[in-house]
Amino acid sequence: MDLEKPSSEIKSEPPARPQISLRGLFRIFLTLGAISFGGGVVAYMREYLVRGQHWMEDEEFLDALEVSETLPGLNAINLSVIIGDRMRGALGAALAVVGMTLPGTIVVLALAVLWQGELHFQVVGYFLTGVAAAAVGLLVALTVQLGHYQFRRLIDITLIALTFVAVSVLHLSLPLALLLIAPIAIWLYRPIVGRVNPGVPHFRRDLRRGWFRH
Amino acid sequence: MNRLVDMVGVFALLSVLAIGGGTPILPEMQYLTVERFHWLTDRQFRDIYSIGQVAPGPNMLMVLVIGYRLKGALGALAVGLAFFLPDCIITLFANRLWERYRDSPWRASIHYGMAPVIIGLMLSGTYAIAVLSIHNLVALLIAASTLSILMWRHVNPGVLIVIGGVLYALLAH
Incomplete structure (x- = not known):
């Protein structure tokens, strides 16, 4: 019965997505969740899913990352949802998120049981202080790299300063600070006929360099 | 509850x-x-x-x-x-x-x-x-070195974070 052949063999669809079982998808996200350390989850995902597994083109990954960054939530989690959904629908998205968070959850809960708010050994307290201090260095590096384009434009520097002062100096609550500043920021970049928004090429190039991100 | x-x-x-x-x-x-x-x-x-x-x-x-x-x-x-x-x-x-x-x-x-x-x-x-976290010179130095290394080289930040913790534990008491 040749006519009953699956339509996928007849239609010439744009590059066919590799078929992946739910179990396989879960295993890959579980691996990602276990090997990515130090806030570099997105870089690991790109390396592993685009270059390793060939699930998608780099351009497609960057598009998904752009959506992830615009929506609330952690980039790594949002990306897991989007990629899981593309590969295997809503169930794929759910398995991707569970896989991504399961190894870290186990480690974090094991540490939580050990820690209990009290420190039995002074040295553990020192270790955690050093970790936080090193994390400050990492966060500054991330911020500088993420914003290296913004740090060069007066309009952006003003918005950066305004936001920092609102939250860290005036101690406005985050919802209030966002409510006050976000509309102004978006209005400043409102679409104007004939004006190309600046920064587009920079943005793409930075993503290509694959900097680690949260 | x-x-x-x-x-x-x-x-x-x-x-x-x-x-x-x-x-x-x-x-x-x-x-x-x-x-x-x-x-x-x-x-x-x-x-x-x-x-x-x-x-x-x-x-x-x-x-x-x-x-x-x-x-x-x-x-x-x-x-x-x-x-x-x-x-x-x-x-x-x-x-x-x-x-x-x-x-x-x-x-x-x-x-x-x-x-x-x-x-x-x-x-x-x-x-x-x-x-x-930054209350003394040791912590400041750890933060500053982590930052400089990351700006200079593509190193796995997780490694630097652990090194920071170990160094502080060794030096701070």
Whole structure:
């Protein structure tokens, strides 16, 4: 019965997505969740899913990352949802998120049981202080790299300063600070006929360099 | 029971406020868990943040430690769902709608308008952790060296974070 052949063999669809079982998808996200350390989850995902597994083109990954960054939530989690959904629908998205968070959850809960708010050994307290201090260095590096384009434009520097002062100096609550500043920021970049928004090429190039991100 | 409701409320709120990732919500999380609800001390908040740093996967899994500390396994589960589920649902549906607005010029406006706001919030999050952790020269040197190494070379930050912890433990007492 040749006519009953699956339509996928007849239609010439744009590059066919590799078929992946739910179990396989879960295993890959579980691996990602276990090997990515130090806030570099997105870089690991790109390396592993685009270059390793060939699930998608780099351009497609960057598009998904752009959506992830615009929506609330952690980039790594949002990306897991989007990629899981593309590969295997809503169930794929759910398995991707569970896989991504399961190894870290186990480690974090094991540490939580050990820690209990009290420190039995002074040295553990020192270790955690050093970790936080090193994390400050990492966060500054991330911020500088993420914003290296913004740090060069007066309009952006003003918005950066305004936001920092609102939250860290005036101690406005985050919802209030966002409510006050976000509309102004978006209005400043409102679409104007004939004006190309600046920064587009920079943005793409930075993503290509694959900097680690949260 | 009331506390569990508060916990779910706090972390669901933080979930939808997490524009640009986890770092931007750190000051708000600190305010809510330490000053507003007195669930943690500043020191505990910082230690929990560090625990998130040394675990694999997203650092914000630290919220599970807060949940566990307050209400045991049930607390960790409640906080985990409150913090992760709303964003996942928003992303699932918003991403499917996204295609419809693919060519809208406002997409770029939101992106470029929010970029500096997110940078400002990341600076605030960084500042909050710095105030809690950098109290002496050793800590300052660890932060500065981590920063310089990362700006200079593409090193796995996780390695530097652990080295920072070990160095401080060796040098600080």
